[in-house]
Amino acid sequence: MKAEIIAVGSELLLGQIANTNAQFLSQQLAEIGIDVYYHTVVGDNPQRLTHAIEVAKQRSNLIIFTGGLGPTKDDLTKETIAKMLNKSLVLDEEAWQSICDYFSKTNRPMSPNNRKQALVLEGSHVLKNEHGMAPGMALVVDQVTYMLLPGPPKEMQPMFMKYGRPFLLQKRHVREKIVSRVLRFFHIGESQLETEIEDLIDAQTNPTIAPLASDGEVTLRLTAKHEREEEAKRLIDEVEENILARVRPYFYGYNDETLFSKLLATLKEKHKTLAVAESLTGGLFLKEMTALPTASSVIAGGVVCYTNEIKENVLHVPKEILQTEGAVSERCAQSLAENVRKLCRSDIGISFTGVAGPDDLEGKPVGTVWIGIATERGTKTFALTLSGDRQAIRMRTAKYGCYYLLQLLH
Amino acid sequence: MKAEIIAVGSELLLGQIANTNAQFLSQQLAEIGIDVYYHTVVGDNPQRLTHAIEVAKQRSNLIIFTGGLGPTKDDLTKETIAKMLNKSLVLDEEAWQSICDYFSKTNRPMSPNNRKQALVLEGSHVLKNEHGMAPGMALVVDQVTYMLLPGPPKEMQPMFMKYGRPFLLQKRHVREKIVSRVLRFFHIGESQLETEIEDLIDAQTNPTIAPLASDGEVTLRLTAKHEREEEAKRLIDEVEENILARVRPYFYGYNDETLFSKLLATLKEKHKTLAVAESLTGGLFLKEMTALPTASSVIAGGVVCYTNEIKENVLHVPKEILQTEGAVSERCAQSLAENVRKLCRSDIGISFTGVAGPDDLEGKPVGTVWIGIATERGTKTFALTLSGDRQAIRMRTAKYGCYYLLQLLH
Numbered sequence: 001m002k003a004e005i006i007a008v009g010s011e012l013l014l015g016q017i018a019n020t021n022a023q024f025l026s027q028q029l030a031e032i033g034i035d036v037y038y039h040t041v042v043g044d045n046p047q048r049l050t051h052a053i054e055v056a057k058q059r060s061n062l063i064i065f066t067g068g069l070g071p072t073k074d075d076l077t078k079e080t081i082a083k084m085l086n087k088s089l090v091l092d093e094e095a096w097q098s099i100c101d102y103f104s105k106t107n108r109p110m111s112p113n114n115r116k117q118a119l120v121l122e123g124s125h126v127l128k129n130e131h132g133m134a135p136g137m138a139l140v141v142d143q144v145t146y147m148l149l150p151g152p153p154k155e156m157q158p159m160f161m162k163y164g165r166p167f168l169l170q171k172r173h174v175r176e177k178i179v180s181r182v183l184r185f186f187h188i189g190e191s192q193l194e195t196e197i198e199d200l201i202d203a204q205t206n207p208t209i210a211p212l213a214s215d216g217e218v219t220l221r222l223t224a225k226h227e228r229e230e231e232a233k234r235l236i237d238e239v240e241e242n243i244l245a246r247v248r249p250y251f252y253g254y255n256d257e258t259l260f261s262k263l264l265a266t267l268k269e270k271h272k273t274l275a276v277a278e279s280l281t282g283g284l285f286l287k288e289m290t291a292l293p294t295a296s297s298v299i300a301g302g303v304v305c306y307t308n309e310i311k312e313n314v315l316h317v318p319k320e321i322l323q324t325e326g327a328v329s330e331r332c333a334q335s336l337a338e339n340v341r342k343l344c345r346s347d348i349g350i351s352f353t354g355v356a357g358p359d360d361l362e363g364k365p366v367g368t369v370w371i372g373i374a375t376e377r378g379t380k381t382f383a384l385t386l387s388g389d390r391q392a393i394r395m396r397t398a399k400y401g402c403y404y405l406l407q408l409l410h
Numbered sequence: 411m412k413a414e415i416i417a418v419g420s421e422l423l424l425g426q427i428a429n430t431n432a433q434f435l436s437q438q439l440a441e442i443g444i445d446v447y448y449h450t451v452v453g454d455n456p457q458r459l460t461h462a463i464e465v466a467k468q469r470s471n472l473i474i475f476t477g478g479l480g481p482t483k484d485d486l487t488k489e490t491i492a493k494m495l496n497k498s499l500v501l502d503e504e505a506w507q508s509i510c511d512y513f514s515k516t517n518r519p520m521s522p523n524n525r526k527q528a529l530v531l532e533g534s535h536v537l538k539n540e541h542g543m544a545p546g547m548a549l550v551v552d553q554v555t556y557m558l559l560p561g562p563p564k565e566m567q568p569m570f571m572k573y574g575r576p577f578l579l580q581k582r583h584v585r586e587k588i589v590s591r592v593l594r595f596f597h598i599g600e601s602q603l604e605t606e607i608e609d610l611i612d613a614q615t616n617p618t619i620a621p622l623a624s625d626g627e628v629t630l631r632l633t634a635k636h637e638r639e640e641e642a643k644r645l646i647d648e649v650e651e652n653i654l655a656r657v658r659p660y661f662y663g664y665n666d667e668t669l670f671s672k673l674l675a676t677l678k679e680k681h682k683t684l685a686v687a688e689s690l691t692g693g694l695f696l697k698e699m700t701a702l703p704t705a706s707s708v709i710a711g712g713v714v715c716y717t718n719e720i721k722e723n724v725l726h727v728p729k730e731i732l733q734t735e736g737a738v739s740e741r742c743a744q745s746l747a748e749n750v751r752k753l754c755r756s757d758i759g760i761s762f763t764g765v766a767g768p769d770d771l772e773g774k775p776v777g778t779v780w781i782g783i784a785t786e787r788g789t790k791t792f793a794l795t796l797s798g799d800r801q802a803i804r805m806r807t808a809k810y811g812c813y814y815l816l817q818l819l820h
Contacts, residue, residue: 026424041432059461366610
């Protein structure tokens, strides 16, 4: 199958938003083995949309549209396709009913336009919208599959996953189940990871192994196909085991896990509470941890000690350390971790101090970082030399905090 | 001019990155009055790229390419265009010299491929790359303007702004200067703002007024054209004055300013230091403030008091308040603001407490928020009822903190 994704919407051509729908769909299609050859973006204009479809159906046999299914007169995706394919638009009773229900439940007045949203191409397979009003649809004409999805990602993504993707798998007569699993690594570069497992990547066809680097982390996506889902999973298990035998120290989690969510889960599992002293990171570590629901069961809180006064007055770092070795020092990191642990009466204290830039500090270069971790068994410190800009250094420091603490907890 | 943006790169079709280059260029082109009719994304494949160009030159007279100017054999944008337009590729001495300089300076070995990067289309106007090795280029053939830009945004954006944009302005024989200014508003919805100034928007042609809503804020972009830059600025000043006469209470800044950067600048100007007690926001407010360089001159730091124990033990909120009124209460917000101000010996203390969800807390619904601001003149509290998910509630709370504090400081 040769796929093309056509996004319809003038807001894209004005640069008000990026075409993240095409990115999402491309990822999903790659995962089920459908090659995407083109993305096209076109405005809310029937002539230019018609032209884009004419071009697409010459070169692609799967055309996925996003956007233009709304109630206004600017929304014209299905109307334009209906005209081109010589199909009429018919009312979908189920969609119409759910639109009526929505308006009666919220006590809002319905406008005549809303009926337009319940119209679908005759003979199409309707894709239910469980997060909005406009249904999607799919149909095959002259061996070209047309799939229409709504524009808002919150509606489009679940619709595609629940109804669009299965439709495509069936269309391709794929009886195989496709199972994929992402392995997440930290503290190892993409090229080093690839070198370590190069022979596995080269030899492997089922599952495939796809590396990707982003935000200072590396992931491997393992994708297996088999008629029986259990067997696909077993194939993945086998390769995962081979990979981890070589690079286990850098592995931290699966799929959507993050270093922060993994740390939260591990703290809960071990029944340990954590307090945090943030100088360099200025609240970033705690912000990431508390972004997760239920963080309060193990994250006590902490102190953002951005100035030396707060380090001294609130966290009682000895003046002597600040004067002789400075705030960016091993002893300061140690003192901060120990004292925030005591102050917050937590099982563990962690501290971050360093130079985020743009300028050097205390004669220490940008990227100098100290992390301290205090527990009942004593205090460990970790030195880092990081590169990148201010935000990158802060974020990587916070991630290293998770990584070192996870290692201590295991 | 009818513009089309063609992004070349298989990583886009695999969904590994979003096409943010098209977004950036679309914004810039809109600002100088060039209409963008299509975006196209195509992989590193000469046949399909050729097809995309054939389609584009039938319907557009400005085609801007991003990507495919690198040294590898996958990079084939200029080679493909050269073949199509029957042009040869010639060495650009200046680009070649700067590539040689780069390698000799960094002591890295040069590969034969690097010479390929210095090749440009014969007769083209070379666009200098001041942030990388591959030069861009622009040329006009059969009344179609072709502009080739590198893929990495860090190279593409400055090249376009410094060399690409002036080339296009000259090409269009635009002698007018185009000046634009963004006005930023908070605590007013897009539709309310539009209603307040509807007659101004409708009547205005120079400058134009373009509203845009995002992240709970609304902006108005004013764009004026005039042969004399001074006069364009004066036209904008005039409209700005008319707009602010109606909605000044919601206005907080210009262009790239944020509520956080505005607050930092205002604190510096007034020589006031700030300490922060974060319950609901869990470090988010301090993280945003300390993301800005030089924050340490006015941001002392603060306490992330995620649990009631920390509120009581570190920030000395009376047990009675926590037991009778709860952590999410006006008196708790007041006590937190006053005590963090004292603890950190700052001029101002600000506190955030509330319910971010997903579940209710202390019988109070998700979105209930209290903000406290303590100064030498006493303490003020602010109640909010916010909607949205956990992250949206936390971020909007932090922004309201900036907004209320800015109002008190003025």
